[in-house]
Amino acid sequence: MSTPNFSIAAVERDTGLSKDVLRMWERRYGFPLPLRDANGERAYPSDQVERLRQIKRLMDQGHRPGKLLALPAEALADLAPRYARQAYSEAVTVDEQGLSEMLALIKQHDANGYLQTLQQRLARLGLQRFVQDIVAPLSRRVGDAWEDGRFKVFEEHLFTELSKRVLRQAIATLPPTTGLPRIVLTSVPDEQHGLGLLMAEALFALEGAECIPLGTQMPLIEIAHAAQAHRADIVALSFSTAFPHRHIPAHLEQLRRLLPDEIELWVGGGGVSRISPVPGVNVFSSLDDGVKALSAWMKAQSASGTVRST
Amino acid sequence: MSTPNFSIAAVERDTGLSKDVLRMWERRYGFPLPLRDANGERAYPSDQVERLRQIKRLMDQGHRPGKLLALPAEALADLAPRYARQAYSEAVTVDEQGLSEMLALIKQHDANGYLQTLQQRLARLGLQRFVQDIVAPLSRRVGDAWEDGRFKVFEEHLFTELSKRVLRQAIATLPPTTGLPRIVLTSVPDEQHGLGLLMAEALFALEGAECIPLGTQMPLIEIAHAAQAHRADIVALSFSTAFPHRHIPAHLEQLRRLLPDEIELWVGGGGVSRISPVPGVNVFSSLDDGVKALSAWMKAQSASGTVRST
DNA sequence: CACCTCAATTTGTCCTAGACAAAACACGCT
DNA sequence: AGCGTGTTTTGTCTAGGACAAATTGAGGTG
Numbered sequence: 001m002s003t004p005n006f007s008i009a010a011v012e013r014d015t016g017l018s019k020d021v022l023r024m025w026e027r028r029y030g031f032p033l034p035l036r037d038a039n040g041e042r043a044y045p046s047d048q049v050e051r052l053r054q055i056k057r058l059m060d061q062g063h064r065p066g067k068l069l070a071l072p073a074e075a076l077a078d079l080a081p082r083y084a085r086q087a088y089s090e091a092v093t094v095d096e097q098g099l100s101e102m103l104a105l106i107k108q109h110d111a112n113g114y115l116q117t118l119q120q121r122l123a124r125l126g127l128q129r130f131v132q133d134i135v136a137p138l139s140r141r142v143g144d145a146w147e148d149g150r151f152k153v154f155e156e157h158l159f160t161e162l163s164k165r166v167l168r169q170a171i172a173t174l175p176p177t178t179g180l181p182r183i184v185l186t187s188v189p190d191e192q193h194g195l196g197l198l199m200a201e202a203l204f205a206l207e208g209a210e211c212i213p214l215g216t217q218m219p220l221i222e223i224a225h226a227a228q229a230h231r232a233d234i235v236a237l238s239f240s241t242a243f244p245h246r247h248i249p250a251h252l253e254q255l256r257r258l259l260p261d262e263i264e265l266w267v268g269g270g271g272v273s274r275i276s277p278v279p280g281v282n283v284f285s286s287l288d289d290g291v292k293a294l295s296a297w298m299k300a301q302s303a304s305g306t307v308r309s310t
Numbered sequence: 311m312s313t314p315n316f317s318i319a320a321v322e323r324d325t326g327l328s329k330d331v332l333r334m335w336e337r338r339y340g341f342p343l344p345l346r347d348a349n350g351e352r353a354y355p356s357d358q359v360e361r362l363r364q365i366k367r368l369m370d371q372g373h374r375p376g377k378l379l380a381l382p383a384e385a386l387a388d389l390a391p392r393y394a395r396q397a398y399s400e401a402v403t404v405d406e407q408g409l410s411e412m413l414a415l416i417k418q419h420d421a422n423g424y425l426q427t428l429q430q431r432l433a434r435l436g437l438q439r440f441v442q443d444i445v446a447p448l449s450r451r452v453g454d455a456w457e458d459g460r461f462k463v464f465e466e467h468l469f470t471e472l473s474k475r476v477l478r479q480a481i482a483t484l485p486p487t488t489g490l491p492r493i494v495l496t497s498v499p500d501e502q503h504g505l506g507l508l509m510a511e512a513l514f515a516l517e518g519a520e521c522i523p524l525g526t527q528m529p530l531i532e533i534a535h536a537a538q539a540h541r542a543d544i545v546a547l548s549f550s551t552a553f554p555h556r557h558i559p560a561h562l563e564q565l566r567r568l569l570p571d572e573i574e575l576w577v578g579g580g581g582v583s584r585i586s587p588v589p590g591v592n593v594f595s596s597l598d599d600g601v602k603a604l605s606a607w608m609k610a611q612s613a614s615g616t617v618r619s620t
Numbered sequence: 621c622a623c624c625t626c627a628a629t630t631t632g633t634c635c636t637a638g639a640c641a642a643a644a645c646a647c648g649c650t
Numbered sequence: 651a652g653c654g655t656g657t658t659t660t661g662t663c664t665a666g667g668a669c670a671a672a673t674t675g676a677g678g679t680g
Contacts, residue, residue, distance in 0.1 A: 004564075004567065007662095007663095008662095008663075009662080009663090010564075013499050013500070013529065014499075014529050014530075014531065018632085018633085019662095019663085020632070020633060020634080021631090021632065021633085023664085023665085024631080024632070024633090027665090027666080028630095028631090039639095039640070039641075039663080040639095040640095040663085040664075041662090041663060041664080042663085042664090064630075064631085064673085064674095065630085065631070065632095066629095066630065066631080109522075109539050109540050111522055112486045112488070115486070116486075152532065152535060152536075152539075153528065153529060153532040153535075154524055154528060154532045154533070154535055154536035154539070155539075157496070157524045157525045157528060157532075157536075158522070158524055158536075160525060161523050161524060161525040162523075164525075165478050165481075165482060168475050168478055168479070169478070169479055169482050171475075172475060172479050176422050176425070176426075178422070186467070189323045189324075190323070192502065192526075192527060212419075212421055212468070213471050213472075214464055214467045214468055214471060215467045215470060215471040215474075216502075217502060218463065218464060218467060219323065219324045219463060220324075221324065222462065222463040222464045222467075223464070225462060225463075225464055226462075226464035226467075226468075229419050229462075229464070229465075230419050246632095246671090246672080254314070254320075257314060317633095317634095318633095318634075319633080319634090328661085328662085329633095329634085330661070330662060330663085331660090331661065331662085333635090333636090334660080334661070334662090337636095337637085338659095338660085349634085349635095349668095349669070349670075350634085350635075350668095350669095351633090351634060351635080352634085352635095374644080374645095374659075374660085375659085375660070375661095376658090376659060376660080556642095556643080556661095
């Protein structure tokens with residue numbers, strides 16, 4: 001009574017597991033095994049939903065459903081991440097303790113304290129180092145903490161929202177850029193994380209590129225329309241670690257087909273680390289690589305520009 | 311070859327019509343009628359996808375699928391919105407021509423020009439009037455234009471993204487609020503529009519409330535967790551006109567059940583105009599109503615506080 | 621021991637076709 | 651015009667079957 005049962009649609013929303021998968025698991029593994037309501041429709045008790053969430057989280061860490069679903073409920077709790085987590089290898093030495101303190105502020109839901117700390121770092125370090133030494137590592141750690149269950153969804157949202165604010169504000173103080181290249185920044189449908197895009201925008205804008213931020217979750221065909229309407233030189237996409245790896249190549253191939261050849265397609269974010277290369281698409285595994293590529297682009301451009309004007 | 315066919319999953323993503331619906335329409339109405347690939351799976355040509363989008367748009371305006379699907383392709387183009395569109399009745403007289411000029415900037419994809427104009431208005435009017443006389447009416451008109459097909463998706467995204475930036479920036483300049491009430495602002499899953507939330511936040515923050523912005527698309531259970539963790543007095547949700555009306559009451563009822571009684575649930579946005587009232591939920595059809603409710607809340611609070619302290 | 625190849629398994633998504641409840645409509649009555 | 655009541659429309663659910671893509675494991679080779 002206090003916690004009513006969930007319809008299959010509600011479970012899909014809350015766990016991210018499709019209806020097809022939920023039914024298939026029930027058929028194959030015998031879990032979840034929901035009750036049935038008066039119409040014979042599945043009614044999932046909240047404890048099963050809770051376990052499904054946990055299973056989903058472990059799957060995102062590389063575990064296989066077959067194993068997880070065979071496991072008794074208690075065994076799930078102390079399952080380690082399966083992919084060896086890469087050691088944090090930021091280019092520069094980061095202030096590990098400072099980061100922990102900032103995460104602690106989020107964990108205490110101290111929004112103002114967190115904002116102030118961010119502002120302070122930004123003022124001290126300047127935008128570029130702020131992004132590379134503070135926001136990116138923080139984002140990484142929040143992702144890890146979320147996978148471990150140490151962060152709740154709403155805590156991750158709070159972190160993202162507040163960090164975005166500070167970044168946007170910093171970007172707004174930059175002089176309006178009207179240079180080349182023109183870069184359209186966005187993400188595909190089902191990818192709602194926009195913090196990575198904002199970090200990229202900050203770094204690109206610092207280099208003098210003109211950024212056209214379109215927010216997240218653009219249909220592929222619309223990305224192509226936008227790129228042409230804005231006469232973009234580059235389309236930059238971001239995939240978070242939460243995005244299902246397996247679907248990334250298909251997205252990239254389709255978008256590559258929809259874009260004119262002369263527009264480059266750049267991709268970055270935590271989700272692209274372990275994907276096979278796609279022809280005509282530049283994949284960057286770190287922000288720094290993206291910045292380097294931008295410098296290279298501008299160099300090549302000015303060189304060819306010189307040739308042309310000669 | 312230039313435009314490859316779409317899988318049913320791709321069509322679902324791009325149109326927002328579920329796979330079930332797509333198959334059902336095919337069975338019942340004979341449209342869409344996709345090709346089949348080598349595996350016997352549906353392969354939708356892009357013109358059918360285009361028509362589906364158009365149909366979806368008209369449905370969101372109140373047309374019924376049965377009629378639309380029976381109609382020949384050409385007849386769709388000049389179908390008027392079915393719900394009588396309410397005349398713009400902003401509390402104050404708005405600068406109609408000014409708004410049109412700003413929309414024109416978006417239409418020309420002049421991001422910088424649009425940003426500058428916004429900043430200018432903000433400086434001239436102050437935040438409150440800026441929200442009520444500029445951003446809200448603009449947002450309304452963009453919504454209408456989008457429904458008519460005068461705005462493309464990416465143009466709407468550009469508008470939203472740029473407007474959000476200016477608003478956030480303005481909010482950031484306000485002194486950090488630590489007063490009462492504490493208001494958690496967010497939206498439900500599948501509702502990705504956050505501009506309304508930002509407008510509400512601006513107005514609430516101006517009144518001295520402490521706003522906790524959690525971004526969009528929070529699972530209901532997480533909203534409840536967040537509200538308790540932040541010791542919120544009020545949870546404020548926003549539904550855009552694009553959100554399927556029929557599902558709103560179910561969401562509200564479920565969230566109301568998940569929230570403790572003493573936390574109020576406030577709802578606003580273009581999507582809530584024509585829904586039946588839900589017990590325990592305050593529905594606001596305009597930003598102004600929300601602000602008034604907030605004043606009332608604060609008054610009641612201080613009154614009871616006085617009583618208590620006596 | 622590392623590396624490659626091929627077969628077996630696992631897993632998600634798609635398929636058809638039927639049922640039914642809730643919403644929207646249309647009709648007739650007051 | 652306003653209000654109940656029957657009818658149609660519409661979306662979502664159900665069941666089980668099929669299959670391709672991804673992943674794993676085995677066996678062989680350098």
